[in-house]
Amino acid sequence: xxxxxxxxxxxxxxxxxxxxxxxxxxxxxxxxxxxxxxxxxxxxxxxxxxxxxxxxxxxxxxxxxxxxxxxxxxxxxxxxxxxxxxxxxxxxxxxxxxxxxxxxxxxxxxxxxxxxxxxxxxxxxxxxxxxxxxxxxxxxxxxxxxxxxxxxxxxxxxxxxxxxxxxxxxxxxxxxxxxxxxxxxxxxxxxxxxxxxxxxxxxxxxxxxxxxxxxxxxxxxxxxxxxxxxxxxxxxxxxxxxxxxxxxxxxxxxxxxxxxxxxxxxxxxxxxxxxxxxxxxxxxxxxxxxxxxxxxxxxxxxxxxxxxxxxxxxxxxxxxxxxxxxxxxxxxxxxxxxxxxxxxxxxxxxxxxxxxxxxxxxxxxxxxxxxxx
Numbered sequence: 341x342x343x344x345x346x347x348x349x350x351x352x353x354x355x356x357x358x359x360x361x362x363x364x365x366x367x368x369x370x371x372x373x374x375x376x377x378x379x380x381x382x383x384x385x386x387x388x389x390x391x392x393x394x395x396x397x398x399x400x401x402x403x404x405x406x407x408x409x410x411x412x413x414x415x416x417x418x419x420x421x422x423x424x425x426x427x428x429x430x431x432x433x434x435x436x437x438x439x440x441x442x443x444x445x446x447x448x449x450x451x452x453x454x455x456x457x458x459x460x461x462x463x464x465x466x467x468x469x470x471x472x473x474x475x476x477x478x479x480x481x482x483x484x485x486x487x488x489x490x491x492x493x494x495x496x497x498x499x500x501x502x503x504x505x506x507x508x509x510x511x512x513x514x515x516x517x518x519x520x521x522x523x524x525x526x527x528x529x530x531x532x533x534x535x536x537x538x539x540x541x542x543x544x545x546x547x548x549x550x551x552x553x554x555x556x557x558x559x560x561x562x563x564x565x566x567x568x569x570x571x572x573x574x575x576x577x578x579x580x581x582x583x584x585x586x587x588x589x590x591x592x593x594x595x596x597x598x599x600x601x602x603x604x605x606x607x608x609x610x611x612x613x614x615x616x617x618x619x620x621x622x623x624x625x626x627x628x629x630x631x632x633x634x635x636x637x638x639x640x641x642x643x644x645x646x647x648x649x650x651x652x653x654x655x656x657x658x659x660x661x662x663x664x665x666x667x668x669x670x671x672x673x674x675x676x677x678x679x680x681x682x683x684x685x686x687x688x689x690x691x692x693x694x695x696x697x698x699x700x701x702x703x704x705x706x707x708x709x710x711x712x713x
Contacts, residue, residue, distance in 0.1 A: 357399055478492060504517060527576075632656045657698070660698060
């Protein structure tokens with residue numbers, strides 16, 4: 341596959357984001373309205389609030405331009421309010437503090453950033469249920485204490501485990517990694533089906549650890565194959581292999597990746613769910629970008645045997661580059677046609693983590709990536 345487009349994408353992203361970052365510097369975006377970023381600063385506990393900072397750190401690592409660094413640090417500091425909110429601290433601490441505080445610490449050795457990352461890691465470790473060997477996903481959404489969500493875990497959490505691996509390495513304390521691995525083993529056993537497809541939500545008995553049932557979650561329905569969940573699994577298990585060198589995690593990542601690759605349409609554009617009906621046929625560009633990052637991670641570990649996974653990643657990214665990236669500097673977003681959940685009222689809009697993972701994937705291919713996870 342001709343590779344000139346990768347360098348072109350890299351250069352266009354930097355050129356565009358210089359303009360977008362300057363006019364969006366006071367925001368923490370989630371989506372766009374009429375091509376203008378919204379601002380989730382007041383909804384500071386929202387799970388995607390670290391990706392804007394992560395974009396800025398990736399751009400700063402590549403360019404050393406102070407604008408990107410200043411915005412990233414501002415995003416990190418704003419999240420201190422989240423660290424003080426019990427209700428707002430859930431399993432998504434990795435998504436919030438790895439791309440912000442931990443990235444800052446890795447780049448510059450900032451002690452306050454390190455402290456933030458460790459506080460977040462401690463909280464994530466505290467969500468571990470030792471009877472069921474899983475990390476609880478959410479607090480009760482309505483804020484009450486009836487315990488109705490105490491046994492719920494979701495596949496997305498595989499991407500939060502690197503916060504624990506980092507804390508274990510940083511503190512020379514194996515407990516964090518042990519928790520991460522126990523959750524990873526539980527996920528491999530209970531979330532990944534025989535064909536390599538993945539469940540989204542599982543409910544365990546929080547008192548006994550017994551597997552109770554799975555829930556449909558953000559995909560088409562119970563038993564279906566939500567593509568972003570597949571992508572979280574591909575990348576998440578591959579990252580657990582990176583941090584532990586335990587082959588079972590790479591084997592699981594490959595199993596899910598093989599299933600995902602077998603389902604990629606000829607267009608390379610990814611639906612919300614591989615099992616969704618022909619109509620309405622909703623699309624999710626974020627699933628393509630995240631899966632591409634995971635496939636490239638696998639390819640890096642398998643070396644020559646990983647060519648299959650790199651080629652699949654290139655197919656996904658080239659389709660996004662050609663059809664789903666908005667290169668207009670007057671529009672704040674990069675990726676378009678992103679969908680949070682199949683049964684939501686809104687579909688095929690812009691979502692900040694789509695932009696983040698597209699940037700990360702292009703940076704990987706260019707050898708410019710700042711390791712976030």
